[in-house]
Amino acid sequence: MRFKTIDDMTAAGMLDGKVVLARVDLNVPVEDGRVTDRTRMERIVPTVRDLRAAGAKVVLLAHFGRPKGEVNEAMSLRQVLPALREVLGTDVAFADGDYTDSVKALPPGGVILFENVRFNPGEERNDGGFAKRLASVGDLYCNDAFSAAHRAHATTEKLAHLLPAFAGRAMQAELEALGKALGDPQPPVAAVVGGAKVSTKLELLGNLVERVQHLVIGGGMANTFLAAQGIDVAKSLCEHDLLDTAREIAAKAEGAGCTILLPRDVVVAEEFRANPPTRTVAVEDVPAGWMILDAGPDSVAHVRQVLSGCATLVWNGPLGAFEMAPFDAATTQAAQHAAELTRAGKLVSVAGGGDTVAALNKAGVADDFTYISTAGGAFLEWMEGKTLPGVAALESAAG
Known part of the structure; x- marks a missing residue:
């Protein structure tokens, strides 16, 4: 299993001053507007930390719930912002549709969260138009959401073909662990x-x-x-x-x-x-x-x-x-x-x-245990021997 990592991009000097679109998993449990389990948030900390340290602007792409391509305020990612800021230990801006100007205003090392990508029907359709709109504001693509890698969606698969792509720390750890378990x-x-x-x-x-x-x-x-x-x-x-x-x-x-x-x-x-x-x-x-x-x-x-x-x-x-x-x-x-x-x-x-x-x-x-996966469906499909679109896209990007 071959894929590029943050280390590869850092060694090549590709991160400093660049905008990295990072697909992460923020589909966390929320009750009464409060995040009740921050485990998935905590898993993206190493990726965000290392991207910021390398001078990159970090754009977080994530889904929340199943809005089926329609705007649903009950599934807005705004509600996870307070917990996300605490977990990352830094300010996190928020953008709802105004991608270009929001990213331009971001300083090197800054972090911004885009609104629930599943509000756009193009996400689950793996639509090239939606993916290109996102790609237009970024320089690089980082997939750190193994839990969504079994879905061929715009932010899990299509983006990896439009920008130089690499795995985040959580994705890297998952793939390396799974390789040791059944790959080789x-x-x-x-x-x-x-x-x-x-x-x-x-x-x-x-x-x-x-x-x-x-x-x-x-x-x-x-x-x-x-x-x-x-x-x-x-x-x-x-x-x-x-x-x-x-x-x-x-x-x-x-x-x-x-x-x-x-x-x-x-x-x-x-x-x-x-x-x-x-x-x-x-x-x-x-x-x-x-x-x-x-x-x-x-x-x-x-x-x-x-x-x-x-x-x-x-x-x-x-x-x-x-x-x-x-x-x-x-x-x-x-x-x-x-x-x-x-x-x-x-x-x-x-x-x-x-x-x-x-x-x-x-x-x-x-x-x-050596490694515990919280990926659910993606972990099961990997055990079944199925090809995960998000992983295959990273392998393709590695040449």
């Missing part, structure tokens, strides 16, 4: 994939079985694979219409030399609620009327053993119904072991996806 990983490679339904991750599983040596399947997805083996999963969440599909994936894995790890024992309950009466049973012994809600200790020990023999791990999804105790135990214990191996320098661990990030935070190990 150190084997053996393990993948942990969990979640409620096989149907939502068919492409993911199909791609992974040909690229990893060990595939750990957890959550409700595992129940479907167990049922495909003829095991009675009782009242557990299970997609009985996908049993043939599960068998096909298992056969594909066997042909590719990929070992699938399913639960050996499970924690079951009669209802899904906090701290109900539970039993730990072998997967063949789930009582009638009970449901599987977590992997058991023997299953966790097996996962820990496999991870100890791997050099690379990619993780997407929990092993059980982690949102509610005590069904978070398997996910927490496996994640803590992965974190321990990572801290010891024995494992490169990359994880992503909303439930995954929440589970790792709950386990207290998110900071110990």
Whole structure:
């Protein structure tokens, strides 16, 4: 994976006094006009800092919500300005349509935020006219929004073909981490994939079985694979219409030399609620009327053993119904072991996806993984082996 970085542009003397259009992710949660989680803002700080230090004028391009090409004041980026200024530690100007004069008034090292790019219908249409209008006020293009890289939009893809393009620090870190995880990983490679339904991750599983040596399947997805083996999963969440599909994936894995790890024992309950009466049973012994809600200790020990023999791990999804105790135990214990191996320098661990990030935070190990992606859909599509338009555009710009 080849792409230019801020370092490449700085070394070539291309940033000083130039206007850089930086696509960033400011689609942050807002309640009562206040940003409640600044994580995505914090991730753009290194890029803005380094561009300013190099003497560039920084124009921030971002979307907020889904206004569908129409102006919607409830989705205006004005409401994130106070938090953005605090996070960046500098003044941030704002422009709503008057791009040319606003940028001309910006001093070297200055920062300006343009209004929600999705207010313009040309954004999601990847319209060349809208992209050219933006490009006319800039000298260079920087993509620092991996989370939007799976969209072929004007500010994520088209601009990269109109101006010299390079990756920001967050994008660079993401691509380098993903390259280590599945692009050119150190084997053996393990993948942990969990979640409620096989149907939502068919492409993911199909791609992974040909690229990893060990595939750990957890959550409700595992129940479907167990049922495909003829095991009675009782009242557990299970997609009985996908049993043939599960068998096909298992056969594909066997042909590719990929070992699938399913639960050996499970924690079951009669209802899904906090701290109900539970039993730990072998997967063949789930009582009638009970449901599987977590992997058991023997299953966790097996996962820990496999991870100890791997050099690379990619993780997407929990092993059980982690949102509610005590069904978070398997996910927490496996994640803590992965974190321990990572801290010891024995494992490169990359994880992503909303439930995954929440589970790792709950386990207290998110900071110990090699890299945690907050990209959501883009991370999943990358794991599925799909080409991300925003990334492909950067690769094309690198020659």
